[in-house]
Amino acid sequence: MKHLLKLADLTAEEILSILNLADQLKYERKNNIEHHHLKGKQLGMIFQKSSTRTRVSFEVGMNELGGNALFLSGNDLQIGRGEPIKDTVRVLSRYLDGIMIRTFKQSDVEELAQYGSIPIINGLTDYCHPCQVLADLMTIREYKGSFKGLKLCFIGDGNNMANSLIVGGIKMGMDVAIACPDGYRPDRDVCDWAEKNGNLLVTSDIAAAARDADAVYTDVWASMGQEAEKAEREKVFKNYCVDQKVMSLAKPDALVLHCLPAHRGEEITDAVFEAHAQEIFDEAENRLHAQKAVLVKLLK
Secondary structure (H helix, E strand, C coil), X not given: CCCECCHHHCCHHHHHHHHHHHHHHHHHHHCCCCCCCCCCXXXXXXXXXXXXXXXXXXXXXXXXXXXXXXXXXXXXXXXXXXXXXXXXXXXXXXXXXEEEEECCCHHHHHHHHHHCCCCEEEEECCCCCHHHHHHHHHHHHHHHCCCCCCEEEEECCCCHHHHHHHHHHHHCCCEEEEECCCCXXXXXXXXXXXXXXXXXXXXXXXXXXXXXXXXXXXXXXXXXXXXXXXXXXXXXXXXXXXXXXXXXXXXXXXXXXXXXXXXXXXXXXXXXXXXXXHHHHHHHHHHHHHHHHHHHHHHC
């Protein structure tokens, strides 16, 4: 494991190794056990998309690991003024021990890895969100004990979250069901891979996807960069809401997960969100622990 560009690049064993280390680091943090594995290490954090959880969790994570995180806004870097990515990363590789980038195009992340000489971590692209799904998998295992025999249901846009949940869920041996409107399905290549390697259902039928689910996941209808489509998406997705009716189809002890921020009353009702707030905010916390594990794996 040289980089974290997308979960498809990792083996199931590598994912489990990250999750096991994340559990250990979480235990140590809860018990005030120092773990300065990255003392003196420098992480550059490039943000071309704004963030709450990604910025704070990576910055705090590096600090707790004994290293330092440097915030680099896309507007402040020469990359925002036309400097080629391959030039920027070859310079930053001389200063830093690793780069985390949150951006739009997956090809930009891949280019950083191609031309740089340090580990690259994908903090989110329009194609995938591997850091979030590592935290999601960590949370599912915390609550359910293992992944064996579980059904993971996602309701909403077949976006970067759906793409990564499909890959992460299948690699961990779960059945995955995606409910989304026609025309908003996950990436075709991701679905083709999943159908060859596990049990995937992609349907517009919410009931079929949610039935007997062990975990029900949702995300906003319009992601960053899709603001102009918000009104149209509200019409298309109006029935794709995780409400009590949906939860009545899932197993009685089903988790509800959300990568946040949540638009209550749209993709999830306030009542369902609050009934499952504990696991949703455990999931948000686990971004810190899962990413610390990735940082140790890549930078130590």
